[in-house]
Amino acid sequence: MSFKAVSREVGGVTVIDMDGRITLGEGSDLLRDLISExxxxxxxxxxxxxxxxxxxxxxxxxxxxxxxxxxxxQGGEIKLMNLNKKVSDLLQITKLYAVFDIHNDEAQxxxxxxx
Amino acid sequence: MPSKPQRIxxxxxxxxxxxxLAEEVxxxxxxxxxxxxxxxxxxxxxVHEAVMNAFQYGNRQQRERKIKILFELFPEKLVIHVTDxxxxxxxxxxxxxxxxxxxxxxxGRGCLLMKAFMDEFDVLVSEAGGxxxxxxxxxRRPISQGV
Numbered sequence: 355m356s357f358k359a360v361s362r363e364v365g366g367v368t369v370i371d372m373d374g375r376i377t378l379g380e381g382s383d384l385l386r387d388l389i390s391e392x393x394x395x396x397x398x399x400x401x402x403x404x405x406x407x408x409x410x411x412x413x414x415x416x417x418x419x420x421x422x423x424x425x426x427x428q429g430g431e432i433k434l435m436n437l438n439k440k441v442s443d444l445l446q447i448t449k450l451y452a453v454f455d456i457h458n459d460e461a462q463x464x465x466x467x468x469x
Numbered sequence: 470m471p472s473k474p475q476r477i478x479x480x481x482x483x484x485x486x487x488x489x490l491a492e493e494v495x496x497x498x499x500x501x502x503x504x505x506x507x508x509x510x511x512x513x514x515x516v517h518e519a520v521m522n523a524f525q526y527g528n529r530q531q532r533e534r535k536i537k538i539l540f541e542l543f544p545e546k547l548v549i550h551v552t553d554x555x556x557x558x559x560x561x562x563x564x565x566x567x568x569x570x571x572x573x574x575x576x577g578r579g580c581l582l583m584k585a586f587m588d589e590f591d592v593l594v595s596e597a598g599g600x601x602x603x604x605x606x607x608x609r610r611p612i613s614q615g616v
Contacts, residue, residue: 377488412521453573
């Protein structure tokens with residue numbers, strides 16, 4: 355399944371619902387463009403809902419990290435939500451679990467931003 | 470018991486589509502060899518990462534260069550070789566992305582995932598000078614030689 359992303363606003367936070375695979379050539383470019391677009395629109399509080407993500411490779415992980423760095427450099431933050439076991443395992447192995455703020459509940463993820 | 474492993478060889482062009490294709494072949498070989506779904510995913514991801522490395526860094530996206538994948542089915546394990554036609558690299562030169570200074574960096578996660586998901590992992594220099602990733606997954610039960 356190819357990558358799809360749809361964004362919406364919840365209480366001043368941009369929630370991006372993602373589906374499919376984040377791999378080289380299948381989502382990583384789209385993800386980068388989407389984050390740049392959100393930053394360009396002044397949206398710096400971002401929750402990535404990974405509930406529909408079925409597969410991530412090292413390029414996809416690298417794109418999440420690049421997005422994290424990019425948003426952080428603009429004074430914002432990317433948080434992750436609804437990781438399945440495969441994605442969660444990848445973040446544990448690479449120690450990215452300690453980098454990202456990760457939530458299982460959307461209201462909690464949105465409320466975790468300091469306004 | 471056969472003295473030599475059953476061998477399956479696949480040669481791919483250096484195309485981005487070859488990455489997913491190789492992953493699918495890896496999953497299929499693993500399934501037919503009797504690995505469970507979790508191991509099939511891990512073997513598929515390891516092949517995906519090795520071929521992606523060959524595509525990007527080894528063959529530098531030059532279509533005419535080849536990526537060779539060799540699956541060797543031994544009774545106790547599946548051994549996979551992924552060879553490119555680049556300049557090769559030393560595993561010792563790959564940064565550990567788990568280190569504090571590298572965790573937000575761009576390098577090393579592919580090798581880390583292959584190492585984590587397979588039981589054996591090494592990078593050799595092929596006869597032609599390219600990189601040869603060699604990795605193996607042990608099977609909990611004897612692998613069928615009739616794949």
